[in-house]
Amino acid sequence: MTIEKTKTIDKIETVGDFKHIQVRERTDIVEDGQVISSSYHRWVIQPGQDYSNESSDVRAMCQQFHTQEVKDAYATFLAEQQALESA
Amino acid sequence: MTVSIKSPTSTTGSIQLNGSDVLTIDSSGITLATGKDLTLSSTALDASASGIYLGGTASANLLDNYEEGTWTPEYHDDNGEMGVTSYLDQNGYYQRVGQYVTVWGEIQTSNTGSLTGTTGYLHIGNLPFVKANTGDDTFGAHFSFVRRFTPAANTSSPKTGLFINNSNAMRLYKEDLTNGELDLSVNATELSVQTTTAYNWLVFSGTYLITG
Numbered sequence: 001m002t003i004e005k006t007k008t009i010d011k012i013e014t015v016g017d018f019k020h021i022q023v024r025e026r027t028d029i030v031e032d033g034q035v036i037s038s039s040y041h042r043w044v045i046q047p048g049q050d051y052s053n054e055s056s057d058v059r060a061m062c063q064q065f066h067t068q069e070v071k072d073a074y075a076t077f078l079a080e081q082q083a084l085e086s087a
Numbered sequence: 088m089t090v091s092i093k094s095p096t097s098t099t100g101s102i103q104l105n106g107s108d109v110l111t112i113d114s115s116g117i118t119l120a121t122g123k124d125l126t127l128s129s130t131a132l133d134a135s136a137s138g139i140y141l142g143g144t145a146s147a148n149l150l151d152n153y154e155e156g157t158w159t160p161e162y163h164d165d166n167g168e169m170g171v172t173s174y175l176d177q178n179g180y181y182q183r184v185g186q187y188v189t190v191w192g193e194i195q196t197s198n199t200g201s202l203t204g205t206t207g208y209l210h211i212g213n214l215p216f217v218k219a220n221t222g223d224d225t226f227g228a229h230f231s232f233v234r235r236f237t238p239a240a241n242t243s244s245p246k247t248g249l250f251i252n253n254s255n256a257m258r259l260y261k262e263d264l265t266n267g268e269l270d271l272s273v274n275a276t277e278l279s280v281q282t283t284t285a286y287n288w289l290v291f292s293g294t295y296l297i298t299g
Contacts (some may be wrong), residue, residue: 016298040156042215044255
């Protein structure tokens with residue numbers, strides 16, 4: 001009997017007005033080739049956030065969607081939000 | 088007790104118990120007779136392709152997503168920079184039902200850590216989903232355990248959080264002790280770290296609407 005744990009990025013999606021990248025990692029516990037348990041772990045990459053430590057697929061998505069125009073627009077939006085919250 | 092299969096036409100049929108239909112099959116699909124339940128003893132129902140209707144068949148009755156998992160909470164400031172160098176605990180959990188996600192967990196700085204380049208207000212970031220832009224502050228978080236912040240004079244430790252539109256972060260708020268209003272942002276520098284006996288600790292939960 002062999003048991004192993006595998007981790008896979010099983011979902012990468014862009015969401016919202018500013019192309020946030022939502023990433024889901026699936027962890028499978030596999031016994032003799034059969035998945036006996038699975039779980040998810042999630043994180044999000046915002047426009048302008050450092051993504052150099054992400055997987056190649058995630059980096060490719062960030063490069064495609066997080067253009068300078070998107071990053072600038074998101075920075076402006078956040079500044080407006082901060083101003084509203086501080087008012 | 089008699090179980091039989093009845094197929095009066097080439098396009099309809101049924102499974103009967105003692106001469107009465109229990110399950111019918113026709114061009115619209117499979118229908119259980121009134122009063123009959125579907126029981127799955129060992130295998131879950133797979134409705135992942137389209138979801139499941141509850142309480143009606145309008146789009147507003149469709150539950151099309153459920154998911155649970157973990158995430159890693161972290162503090163950041165206005166610039167989204169990670170101002171804390173070391174954590175003792177970063178335990179985050181989520182449960183998504185439709186377009187709502189509930190998050191809960193705890194975050195605790197390490198007494199060996201420090202703050203670096205911190206400016207502006209304190210946030211808990213790295214939430215598992217982006218909050219939809221609802222245009223208001225209707226989605227907040229509750230803090231059930233708060234320890235070892237260093238609030239400014241006449242202000243409390245963090246008491247609540249607001250999920251930020253188009254973001255995966257919540258901004259922390261505290262009470263103005265001079266008037267009892269819960270409307271002051273928590274400064275990022277109010278985290279207590281780098282002491283040998285005290286470190287910051289916060290337990291939270293909250294629900295928000297997500298994008299998509």
